[in-house]
Amino acid sequence: MTKTIASQLVEALGADVVTIDPDGIAPWLSDWRGIYKGQAQAVVRPRNVEQVSRCLALCQHAGVPVVPRGGNTGLCGGATPDGSADNVILSLDRMNAVRSLDTVANTLVAEAGCILGNLRRAAQEAGRLLPLSLAAEDSCQIGGNLATNAGGVNVVRYGMTRELVLGVEAVLPNGEVFHGLRPLRKDNTGYDLKQLLIGSEGTLGVITAASLRLLPRADVRAVVLAAVSSSRQALQLFELLYGQCGARLQAFEFFTGDCVDLVLTHAEGVQEPFAQRYPAYVLVELADSVDEDGLNALLEAVMGQALEQELCLDAAVSASLSQLQALWKLREEISEAQRADGPHLKHDISLPIEDIPAFMASCEKRLQAVDAGVRPFIFGHFGDGNLHYNISRPAGAPRTWAAEQGEAITAEVMDEVMRYNGSISAEHGIGQLKREYFHRYKHPLELRLMQDIKKLLDPAGIMNPGKLL
Amino acid sequence: MTKTIASQLVEALGADVVTIDPDGIAPWLSDWRGIYKGQAQAVVRPRNVEQVSRCLALCQHAGVPVVPRGGNTGLCGGATPDGSADNVILSLDRMNAVRSLDTVANTLVAEAGCILGNLRRAAQEAGRLLPLSLAAEDSCQIGGNLATNAGGVNVVRYGMTRELVLGVEAVLPNGEVFHGLRPLRKDNTGYDLKQLLIGSEGTLGVITAASLRLLPRADVRAVVLAAVSSSRQALQLFELLYGQCGARLQAFEFFTGDCVDLVLTHAEGVQEPFAQRYPAYVLVELADSVDEDGLNALLEAVMGQALEQELCLDAAVSASLSQLQALWKLREEISEAQRADGPHLKHDISLPIEDIPAFMASCEKRLQAVDAGVRPFIFGHFGDGNLHYNISRPAGAPRTWAAEQGEAITAEVMDEVMRYNGSISAEHGIGQLKREYFHRYKHPLELRLMQDIKKLLDPAGIMNPGKLL
Numbered sequence: 001m002t003k004t005i006a007s008q009l010v011e012a013l014g015a016d017v018v019t020i021d022p023d024g025i026a027p028w029l030s031d032w033r034g035i036y037k038g039q040a041q042a043v044v045r046p047r048n049v050e051q052v053s054r055c056l057a058l059c060q061h062a063g064v065p066v067v068p069r070g071g072n073t074g075l076c077g078g079a080t081p082d083g084s085a086d087n088v089i090l091s092l093d094r095m096n097a098v099r100s101l102d103t104v105a106n107t108l109v110a111e112a113g114c115i116l117g118n119l120r121r122a123a124q125e126a127g128r129l130l131p132l133s134l135a136a137e138d139s140c141q142i143g144g145n146l147a148t149n150a151g152g153v154n155v156v157r158y159g160m161t162r163e164l165v166l167g168v169e170a171v172l173p174n175g176e177v178f179h180g181l182r183p184l185r186k187d188n189t190g191y192d193l194k195q196l197l198i199g200s201e202g203t204l205g206v207i208t209a210a211s212l213r214l215l216p217r218a219d220v221r222a223v224v225l226a227a228v229s230s231s232r233q234a235l236q237l238f239e240l241l242y243g244q245c246g247a248r249l250q251a252f253e254f255f256t257g258d259c260v261d262l263v264l265t266h267a268e269g270v271q272e273p274f275a276q277r278y279p280a281y282v283l284v285e286l287a288d289s290v291d292e293d294g295l296n297a298l299l300e301a302v303m304g305q306a307l308e309q310e311l312c313l314d315a316a317v318s319a320s321l322s323q324l325q326a327l328w329k330l331r332e333e334i335s336e337a338q339r340a341d342g343p344h345l346k347h348d349i350s351l352p353i354e355d356i357p358a359f360m361a362s363c364e365k366r367l368q369a370v371d372a373g374v375r376p377f378i379f380g381h382f383g384d385g386n387l388h389y390n391i392s393r394p395a396g397a398p399r400t401w402a403a404e405q406g407e408a409i410t411a412e413v414m415d416e417v418m419r420y421n422g423s424i425s426a427e428h429g430i431g432q433l434k435r436e437y438f439h440r441y442k443h444p445l446e447l448r449l450m451q452d453i454k455k456l457l458d459p460a461g462i463m464n465p466g467k468l469l
Numbered sequence: 470m471t472k473t474i475a476s477q478l479v480e481a482l483g484a485d486v487v488t489i490d491p492d493g494i495a496p497w498l499s500d501w502r503g504i505y506k507g508q509a510q511a512v513v514r515p516r517n518v519e520q521v522s523r524c525l526a527l528c529q530h531a532g533v534p535v536v537p538r539g540g541n542t543g544l545c546g547g548a549t550p551d552g553s554a555d556n557v558i559l560s561l562d563r564m565n566a567v568r569s570l571d572t573v574a575n576t577l578v579a580e581a582g583c584i585l586g587n588l589r590r591a592a593q594e595a596g597r598l599l600p601l602s603l604a605a606e607d608s609c610q611i612g613g614n615l616a617t618n619a620g621g622v623n624v625v626r627y628g629m630t631r632e633l634v635l636g637v638e639a640v641l642p643n644g645e646v647f648h649g650l651r652p653l654r655k656d657n658t659g660y661d662l663k664q665l666l667i668g669s670e671g672t673l674g675v676i677t678a679a680s681l682r683l684l685p686r687a688d689v690r691a692v693v694l695a696a697v698s699s700s701r702q703a704l705q706l707f708e709l710l711y712g713q714c715g716a717r718l719q720a721f722e723f724f725t726g727d728c729v730d731l732v733l734t735h736a737e738g739v740q741e742p743f744a745q746r747y748p749a750y751v752l753v754e755l756a757d758s759v760d761e762d763g764l765n766a767l768l769e770a771v772m773g774q775a776l777e778q779e780l781c782l783d784a785a786v787s788a789s790l791s792q793l794q795a796l797w798k799l800r801e802e803i804s805e806a807q808r809a810d811g812p813h814l815k816h817d818i819s820l821p822i823e824d825i826p827a828f829m830a831s832c833e834k835r836l837q838a839v840d841a842g843v844r845p846f847i848f849g850h851f852g853d854g855n856l857h858y859n860i861s862r863p864a865g866a867p868r869t870w871a872a873e874q875g876e877a878i879t880a881e882v883m884d885e886v887m888r889y890n891g892s893i894s895a896e897h898g899i900g901q902l903k904r905e906y907f908h909r910y911k912h913p914l915e916l917r918l919m920q921d922i923k924k925l926l927d928p929a930g931i932m933n934p935g936k937l938l
Contacts, residue, residue, distance in 0.1 A: 103712070104708045105821055105854070127712050148657065149657050149661075151657075155655065156654075160655065172914075177914075179912060179914075180915070183821060184821065184891065184895075185624065185853040185854055186850075186854065186892065186895035188618050188629075188894045188896055188898045189894050189903075189911065190911065190916075190938070191665055191668065191673075191918075192667070195664035196660055196661075198661070200660055215716070216718065217715070218716065235573060242685055243572070243597075243685070244758070246685045246758025247685055247716045247717075247757075288716075289714070289715025290715060291763065291767075294760065350654065350655045350656060352652060353574045381655075384654040385574070385653060385654055386654070421651060423656040425657045425658050426655035426657060427657055428657065430658060438658055443648060445641075445645055446647070446662060449662055450659050450660050453660055453922075456922070468659060469659070
C-alpha cells in the first residue's frame with residue numbers, strides 16, 4: 001500500500017513540523033474575519049527553506065494542493081484553503097529570523113514569517129525606516145506582504161511593497177529554490193523574475209525570505225486634519241500639498257463625515273474634531289528626519305494658503321504627539337467601528353484620482369437605484385486614488401442584509417469602477433473574494449498571459465488553487 | 470512569386486514609414502560608439518501603435534528578426550542589429566507625443582520615442598519632477614530607458630526606471646497590443662506583467678508608451694565635494710549622510726584621484742578642486758523643495774561632523790549655482806576624458822556596497838597579474854554600490870591594446886565581481902556585450918525561467934536575436 005502524502009510529509013519533516021491531527025488542523029481552516037472556511041489534511045510549519053522545498057516537491061509529486069499562509073490577515077480569503085480535503089496548508093510562521101540588517105547597504109534581509117511591525121521596529125532602532133505601514137502590521141508577516149504586494153498609508157510617498165523589494169528567496173512548486181536574495185540596489189541582468197512572485201498570492205511558488213530596502217528615517221512628524229466640503233475640494237488640497245511640501249508628504253487620507261459619526265458612536269476616547277460636523281475630512285501627515293519647527297511652520301504656511309484659496313473649510317494642526325495620535329485615531333478606528341456596526345460590504349478600489357468625485361456621485365446613484373437605504377462609508381488612501389468604498393446596511397435592515405444583497409451591490413460598484421478605468425483591487429488582492437470579477441474584467445490578453453505563466457511555473461497546478469486565477 | 474517582407478512592409482505601412490534603400494538604412498546599422506555594426510533589410514519608423522502592431526505581425530509571420538531601437542545611446546549594443554541581412558530595425562523615434570501630464574494624479578504618459586530630457590523639462594515646468602537623470606538624457610528615449618531599466622545619478626534616492634513606471638503600452642511579437650497603460654498608483658489584480666517588459670532589452674516585445682510617476686519637485690540643491698583617503702572612508706561618509714540627511718540625499722558619486730587627473734588633462738574649464746590632490750573624492754548632492762538656507766546649513770553641519778569624526782579629509786560646499794555646476798563638471802567629464810585618452814574597457818558593475826573596498830583591492834591585484842601597467846579609472850554611483858570600473862591601456866601601449874587585451878582583462882573583472890556576489894551589469898544591461906558572461910554566471914534556474922518566458926512571449930524568436938538571452 002502506498003503511503004498517504006500526509007504520512008510522507010510526517011516522515012520527511014517530522015511530527016513537530018507536520019500536523020495531521022484534525023483538532024490541530026482546525027484552527028488553520030478559516031480567515032480571521034470568519035468569512036471563509038475550508039478543509040485540509042495537514043498543516044506544515046517548516047523551519048527552513050530546505051523543509052519548504054521538500055514539502056513542495058512531495059506535494060507536487062502527489063498532485064496535492066498547497067495553500068501558503070502568512071499572518072492570516074488578508075481580506076480576500078487568499079490564504080484560506082478551499083473545500084478540498086486534500087489541501088496542505090504551508091505556514092511560514094516559524095521562518096521568522098532577521099538574517100541581516102545593514103545600515104551601510106541599507107538593507108534588511110528577513111524570512112517570510114517575520115511580523116511586519118517587528119521589522120519596522122528593528123529598522124527604527126538602527127536609525128532607518130521600513131516604510132511599509134498598515135493596520136495589520138503587528139500580525140501580518142512580511143512574506144504575505146510580498147505575496148499580496150501590500151499597500152497601506154504611506155504609499156503616496158514610498159510606494160507599494162513591490163517598490164521596497166531588492167530580492168527574494170522562493171521555492172518553486174517542484175521544490176527548486178530560487179536564490180534571488182541578492183541585496184543589490186542595481187542589477188540589470190535579464191528579466192526581473194522576482195516581480196512575478198510579488199503579488200502572485202501564492203499561486204506560483206512560496207516566498208521564503210526577502211531583502212528589503214531601508215530608507216532614511218522620517219520620525220519628525222506633523223499632522224493636520226482638514227475639513228473639506230467634498231472630494232473635489234480634497235483633490236484640490238492634494239494638488240497644493242503635493243506641490244508645496246516636497247517629499248515630506250507621506251499620508252493623505254480621506255474620510256466622509258458619516259465615517260466620523262460611526263467612529264464617535266462605536267469607538268472610545270475619540271472626540272469630535274471641530275465645533276461642527278463637515279461633509280468630509282482629510283488627514284495629512286508630513287514627515288522628515290530633522291527640524292520639527294521647520295516642518296510645523298511649513299505645514300502651517302501651506303494650510304494657511306489652503307484656507308485663503310478656499311481649498312478647505314477648516315484645519316486643525318497637531319501641536320503635540322498626543323494630538324497627532326488623536327487625529328490619526330479618528331481615521332484608524334473607522335474599520336473597527338464599521339465592524340461594530342454590523343456586517344457590511346468592503347470594496348478596496350482605486351481610480352484615476354481626478355475621477356474620484358465623479359465616481360462617488362455616479363456610484364452612489366447606482367446604489368440608490370438598487371437599494372435606497374444603503375449607507376456608504378467611504379475612506380481611504382486618497383492620495384493614491386485608493387478608496388475603501390464600504391457599504392453598510394440600511395437603517396433597520398436585518399444583519400443578514402449584507403449576505404443577501406452583497407452580490408447585487410458589489411456588482412454595481414465593480415462595474416462602476418471599471419467604467420472609470422479603475423482597479424477592482426487596489427491593495428487587498430483578488431484571493432477568493434474577487435476572483436469572479438477579476439475574470440470578468442481583466443483584459444483577455446492579460447488573463448491569457450497570466451494563465452500561461454501559471455502553467456509555466458506551476459505545471460501541476462498545485463499552488464493555492466481557487467485563488468486569483 | 471511571394472512578396473518579400475520588405476515589400477510587404479512598404480505596402481502595409483507606406484514608403485514614408487519603411488526605408489528599404491541601402492543608403493537610407495546605412496546610418497541605422499551601428500551603435501553610437503561605433504563598436505557594433507550589423508545589417509538590415511529595412512528600417513521601419515511607425516507613427517502609432519497600430520503601425521507597430523502591423524509591422525510585428527508581418528515580421529512574425531515571415532519569421533524575420535526585429536531589432537527595436539530607441540535613442541541608440543546604449544553601451545552594450547542592445548539596439549544594434551546583428552550580422553543577418555534579414556533584420557528589420559524598428560525605430561520608435563516618431564512616436565514622441567506626450568499623451569498627458571497631470572499634476573493632480575502626478576502622472577506623465579509619454580510615447581516611447583520621447584527624449585528623456587524633454588520629459589524632465591516638461592515635468593519641471595509643471596512643478597513636478599521626473600527623477601530619472603543620466604548622461605545621455607538629451608538623446609535617449611524613454612522607451613529605451615524602460616527596455617533597459619536605466620539607472621543614473623539619482624537612483625540612491627528615487628530608484629531605477631522600473632520604480633517610476635505605473636503602466637506600459639506594448640506590442641507583442643504577434644502584433645497583439647498590451648493595453649497596460651493604466652496610470653493607477655495601486656492595482657493589485659494579478660501578476661504584474663509590465664515588469665517582464667521593463668529591462669527585457671527588446672527581447673519580448675516593443676514598448677510603445679509608458680505612464681510614469683511624477684514626484685514632488687526637488688530643485689533646491691546643495692552640493693559638497695569631499696576628499697577621502699579611500700573607498701572605505703567613502704563608505705563611512707555614506708553611512709553618516711544617509712542617516713543624517715533624510716530623504717534629501719539624492720546623489721553620492723565616487724571617483725578616484727586618477728579620474729581627476731584625466732579630467733584636468735582632457736576637459737576644458739575644469740579646475741583642481743583642492744590645494745592638493747587626494748586619493749579619492751565623493752560628490753554629494755542634497756535636494757529639497759523648500760528652504761535653501763536650511764539645506765545648506767544641514768549639509769554644512771553634517772560635513773562638519775564628518776571632518777570631526779575623520780570620515781573625510783577635506784570638503785568644499787557649493788556656495789552658488791556656478792560652483793555647484795563646477796563641482797558636478799569634475800564628475801560628469803570623466804567618461805568624455807577617458808574617451809579622449811583612447812580606447813578603454815568599460816565595466817558597469819555593482820557590489821554589495823560594503824564589499825567595494827575589498828573588491829577594489831583584490832580586483833586590482835588580479836589585473837596587475839595579467840598586465841602590470843593597466844590604469845583603472847574607477848567612478849560611479851557609489852551609494853548604489855554601482856561602479857564604472859573602467860580600464861585604460863598602460864602608458865605607452867598601442868591604441869590596439871583594448872581590442873587585444875580586452876577579453877582577458879574583462880574576464881578577470883567579471884569573475885572578481887561574481888566572487889563578491891555582485892552584478893556584471895548594474896545599469897547598462899547585457900545586450901551583445903555581456904551575453905557570454907551573462908550565460909556563464911547566471912544561475913541555471915533563472916536562465917531556464919528566462920528562456921521559458923522568452924518562448925512564451927516570443928515563440929517565433931523574432932525579437933532582438935543575439936541580445937541578452
